[in-house]
Amino acid sequence: MHEQETTRLAEEITRLVRMGARFRGMLKPGDLGAEFSALMLLPPLRAMGPLRVTDLAEVKGADPSTVSRQAAQLVKAGLARREADPADGRASRLAVTEAGVAACERVREARVAMLTEVLADWPASRIAAFTDLFHDFNDEVEAHLRTDPGPPPRETS
Template structure:
């Protein structure tokens, strides 16, 4: 059975690899992301969510991407101006609107996704499919655990801030 120190050492190693991964990802984003239509990376995340999950209210979109509704509203306004997202009347509540990707938004998303998939395939070119599937499973598990841990993290940060006041 592993000791607490072994688990913490492993967490440290994973933390270092995650920092390395994020730096490499940021560098790749700068290199490959040419901001067509003048849309920032965060805007593309919102558009992607709308393409994949369908029309949503701003509040639901903000919850889904773990962001503040006012931030999402600003980013959505940019996407609307670029013709990539549109506002539609909510059929369940005429006072509210739904955000939906336009045909141009879906096409841009599909084009960027195809390019991304090509680059990932090239990077993992020497990996056997079994190992690729394992990577997807582990990333999915990590992302799920991060999402599930967020409330605990928020509580711990709030308590830490209280203690330092």
């Protein structure tokens, strides 16, 4: 058993999560007209196409009322638009606008710039090894979460 190493990893993950708000603050993508948490709805919308708010909430593991409020911010900022759901004309879906695609890119560029600065002293081989391990770790966590019968905790911010 690797209990000591696993405990260290759990502590480092907790440390990373605690730094989350400060990390987001360091990104400085500019004023995009919506809270950071709302902006984080754009990548899955961009990748998966238009989604109902309830489906987007499921993808994000967030409360639908929270996602609804965040979606309203995106629409108000012109980063997303509501469109009729072809499967049910009474429902609407959220879709990314061109401005939303540009906002996704600005956040991505800010994230890459910040990480480039943080990792400036790391050799490329170390970054590649860390990335490969982190990818494998995320795959394992996702697989475990798919098999866990318990409901996921909901994001409420």
